[in-house]
Amino acid sequence: MTRALTPKGAATRLRIIEGAAAEIRENGVATTTLDDVRVRTGTSKSQLFHYFPEGKEELLLAVARHEAERVLTDQQPHLGALTSWDAWRAWRDTVVERYRRQGRHCPLNALMSQLGRSTPGAQAVVNGLVDRWQAELAAGVRHLQAAGEVDPGLDAERTASSILAGVQGGVMLLMSTGRVTHLEAALDTGIEHLRRSRPAPVSGDGAVRG
Amino acid sequence: MTRALTPKGAATRLRIIEGAAAEIRENGVATTTLDDVRVRTGTSKSQLFHYFPEGKEELLLAVARHEAERVLTDQQPHLGALTSWDAWRAWRDTVVERYRRQGRHCPLNALMSQLGRSTPGAQAVVNGLVDRWQAELAAGVRHLQAAGEVDPGLDAERTASSILAGVQGGVMLLMSTGRVTHLEAALDTGIEHLRRSRPAPVSGDGAVRG
């Protein structure tokens, strides 16, 4: 992808990406100019184009990749180990907290709007993120199924897909309205749905709750 | 809001809004210029500023209002009469079809990203849309509750909120990935969740399905 980059060069490149990401997180992608990035990162125009020959587009794509990575890592370690109801709840809380803090800005969404979703590069970034996210959730569903906590007849991928949609929509509504209630409602409903799916106890155990 | 507008003027103004909306739907807000709108609507620069003195911002806001209205009317008549499971299913199908057709562009989302969500005007548009949408869904939930089809203990607003989040996220994922499965999964899960909440039949009627 990038050829021959001395340590110094790599550091500068990274500094540019992180500076641009911060700038965009604070002021939005629409108002962020290369000059803003230049000033913030203490670089010059030529450096920007040295490391991102395609110009702004390429830089934004790199920032998008960076932000997509953040989205997932910010949910760890919970997202990677959804093996119990408690783990699911911890994950839920982490997500709510993460986005409550982020508030009304969603850098990734903004970036995508800007880049145009049809660009192959943008496409790849978002597809990768969605696929990985959904896979983790599906794995979590399967864990619960294996533990007999969830109806084994449930389609794990489809359920994960629906939970993911709820999270996405909740975040979008948080951005738009400033209220976190949609996100909470979506997460709670999703988990509740899992819980209630528990198969009618074939062998004793009439209790509703574990 | 707008004072003294002759019929002719009103027509021109509307033509501008609709032309701009179409342009944005086709090419995205980021790439749409006033000149594009001008050409498409057969108007001149001075007309644009005559009808939208604040310039592009004001025009985009008008377009956003227009699109927000479309979002709701496109779901009618079903959204307004969610009084039975069949009505809910019809609504579900309408939504899926509507967004499948719309494909990867979401004018409203793009508009919002562009306008900045903090602008009071943009704020009002999206809040109005969300509130009305959620209210209709909540009304639908209450209908089912009144008919004894849904657990009366369920918080109708919160449930509506969660369904709405699912739709929003499903649409966003449709835009990003091009696949409609998330939206379908979210809607189906939401409705399924309502169905399963049905109180254990106190008086006979052991069947699972109506």
Added chain:
DNA sequence: GGTAATCTGGACCCTCAAGTCCAGAAACCG
């Protein structure tokens, strides 16, 4: 019909930000 408003055409301006260029400093490599 007159006059006062609204409406329209299009040339012009002006800012801002992306992108280019080249020269010079620093780092790598034999």
Added chain:
DNA sequence: CGGTTTCTGGACTTGAGGGTCCAGATTACC
């Protein structure tokens, strides 16, 4: 070291697009 590549600084070009202006056409209203 000497040559070559990578890296950096900053002035310059370019063009797009939002916004202004004013003169002239059209319409409303008495």
